[in-house]
C-alpha cells in the first residue's frame with residue numbers, strides 16, 4: 001500500500017447479521033419440579049419414534065437400518081413443540097411423550113392449530129419416570145403477535161448430529177402418521 005491508496009473504511013450494515021438463530025434453541029424435557037407452562041408457537045406437533053440411548057432420545061431410523069431396533073431396544077414416540085414462557089421470555093422446544101401429546105393433538109383436531117394455545121406440562125408422580133401429563137387452554141395473546149416458531153427439524157437434527165441433507169420427508173399434520181424419515185447414508 002502506498003500513501004496514494006485510499007484508506008480502508010469500515011463497512012456498515014443496515015440490518016443485524018443473519019445468524020442461524022433458529023437452530024440455537026435447546027430441547028427441554030419437563031422434570032419433576034413445578035412443571036412448565038408455555039404459549040405454543042408451533043401450529044402442530046412434530047413427532048417420531050425414538051430410542052432412549054445415552055441419556056437422550058435418538059430417532060428410530062426406519063427402513064431396517066435402525067441398530068437399536070435390531071438390538072431390541074425399546075421404542076417410544078415423542079413429539080416436540082416450540083413454546084414461549086411468558087414468565088421469563090424464554091423460547092424452548094419442549095419434548096412431549098405420546099401420553100402428553102394427546103391433549104394437544106385433540107386441540108389441533110378441534111381448532112386447527114396449536115399456535116397461541118397455552119400448554120401446561122407436569123409430572124404429578126414426582127419421579128423422573130412418572131408419566132408426563134398435559135393440559136391445553138385457549139391463550140390470551142393473538143397468534144400474530146407471538147414470536148415465530150423455531151425450526152424444530154433443524155434443531156433436532158443438530159442435536160442428533162445428523163446432516164439435514166439426509167432429510168427426505170417430513171409430515172407433521174397427522175399424529176398417527178407423523179414421521180421424520182432419514183435416507184440411508
Ligand SMILES: [Zn+2]
Pocket residue numbers: 051059060061066067068069070075
Ligand atoms: Zn429403531
